[in-house]
Amino acid sequence: MAKQADSHEEWLKQQAEDSKRKQEAFMNGIAQKLRRPRVTSAPEHPFRGAPDFWQAFEWPLEERVDRFEANFKAAGGHVERLADMEAAKRFIAEKAEALGAKYVIRQNQPELNGLGLEETLAASGAEVRVWNSEAEENWRARAAESDFGIVIADYAAAYTGSVTVLSSKDKGRSVSLLPTVLFVLIPLERLKTRLGEILIRFDEAGREQLPAGIHFISGPSRSADIENDLTIGVHGPGVVHALLIG
Amino acid sequence: MSTAGNASTVKERAELALNDEFLRKAVKFTTERLRNGKKQASAEHGNWDDWRERGRQIRLHTIAHLDYYLNMFANQARANGVHVHFAETSAEAVKLSLEIAQRKQAKSVVKSKSMVTEELHLNHELESIGVEAIETDLGEYIIQLAGETPSHIIIPAIHKNRYQVADLLSREAGETLAPDTSILAGFVRKKLREKFLEADIGMTGCNFAIAETGSMVLFENEGNARMVTTVPKTQITLMGMERIIPSWADLEVMATLLPRSATGQKLTVYMSGITGPRREVDADGPDEMHIIIVDNGRSLQLGDPEFQELLNCIRCGACLNACPVYRHIGGHAYGGTYSGPIGAVLTPALQKNVAEWDDIANASSLCGACYEACPVKIPLHEMLIYLRRRKQEQGHGNAAESFGMKGFAAVMGSSKRYAGLVKLGKLGQKLVVRDGGIRLKLGPLKGWNTYRVTPSLPKKSFRDQWGTLEQELRHGLKEVAPDVRSRMEAIVQGRDSKGGNGHG
Structure with a gap:
């Protein structure tokens, strides 16, 4: 078994060498076809990003809330504005009770850790698992069997009705993807107007700071592939609750 | 593989399509819906032409400096821990993909939508070494079960009705499923869940690749592309070499143009930026990630003033929905991986075999609707003319057409000759006119009269009447x-x- 792994490593190394050689040939070929020498320093890019008139565009908070709600609902999602995290907990507990949820998985985020979801949901017979809280567990399978997934959004954009979630050790990509029902908690100060306000942060952060997965979610999973008839919940969550907190 | 069977020209394939009543209605209905959605979404967003222009400028800039940005992307992706590969030809890309699958001793590969893998016929190749390839986009899954190829870039199973879909899925389920969309989709969800969890490799295409951070971006509605990039241990992404944009800031422009143009959505349900494999401490995401950068004829457009802008295409399908010809004949009639106006230009451009694909350039009325619809303003209707001209120059033209054109020039060049010829025509037509029209399907009238009736020359032409008027x-x-x-x-x-x- 170890030998196999070694040889695969060797193969990858060999491929990397080949790839670098080929990369040079590829780039030289491109320059040649463009009939100029290779471009090796950053060219002037005068059209970077959205048009100028768009860059300064921003809605006041209440309008952001209204627009986010309208857009998210239009895409088939549900939106609630709640006073605080306690209210969010009550909302989730009511849904768990009403739908008879058995398994719940949540991100390992500080705002959720202090909430006592485990005790509250246990009362209605639901077991809450915390993502990646034990090393040996098969977390993908745990997420796949969950009725509810609970995450806190890193950002949200009102103009498109989208929430953004970033992956990390404590924030699984599966938690917002595999469960049947998804709850996304959005602290109000993270709600922006435009996508660009969020995207620019990834440029500013730079490659080394980026997580493996950055996901924008704008409603429940959907398809119109059979006779244009809209179906909800094809692969991802079919019910998505966006809870605006604050 | 194709439903088009043995029909070899666009004309023959189009006749097949035109005989299929359902296909024609379905294609019309869907394309209308998508087109109206796009019109609404772009009007509501406002300043649409400014956004189109910005999108065009970003694409032009990137392609003009492709060696710089692609090089940067490859280096950054490698720094993220991705295994980057370069494939000049489809054969090389296939070889690399199969080698990875074999090294990983893969039994099955789950795939999300990728036009590049369609170009490579990769599913077929994977099957040939005993690896099951499963399309997981609902529409792609349906046509894979039917053993067909996609007929629309956004809605691949546009040509199937739900009864046909129910038949296909019932065979797979081993029980009869009702022709109800939610029941059918529910079956697919359950079936593919198992496939995602047991697959060894997840395979994706790539909508955009961000040079500065080495990230790849996917747009989708179902969540299957997220599944494919989250659950299996190995991820392989096949990407056309021109998919590059410089930065995340530029992604805002593409995210504004692509979904609105494709389906009329403000954003697709999921937009995912994947930057490298799973981090050491993460509990999901692939352990090993490969990106195969594919040329396969794309670089032939570089430095070609007439066709370089083809590389700006963001694969939204808006030109298909806008095209009156596509709306009538559907995608299979085009006979290549890409259909509609973009396919009519891209297919021969990528293959550099004008002769074989010559008639595809004629499957267009040159009305310019494709250009109007294009979110990055590719002048497709002009390219179709360039294509026809090149075909002509290379001697693959239609002899009757060039004879006709020369004759037309000779006649129109002199009013005397024209007048004489019209007089002659009036005499000659007496033999063939019936009910004020000519239905003869012979000689130069064959093409036109197959579908229409040529009006007879009037007894008194406009020119004759001009004096009185x-x-x-x-x-x-x-x-x-x-x-x-x-x-x-x-x-x-x-x-x-x-x-x-x-x-x-």
């Missing part, structure tokens, strides 16, 4: 006939009382 104008037209006048006045009165011209 001119005289009438000079001497002033007579007063309008009294009955016509009173009718018009009545209409005007009725309009006043209702108001708003009756348009509400």
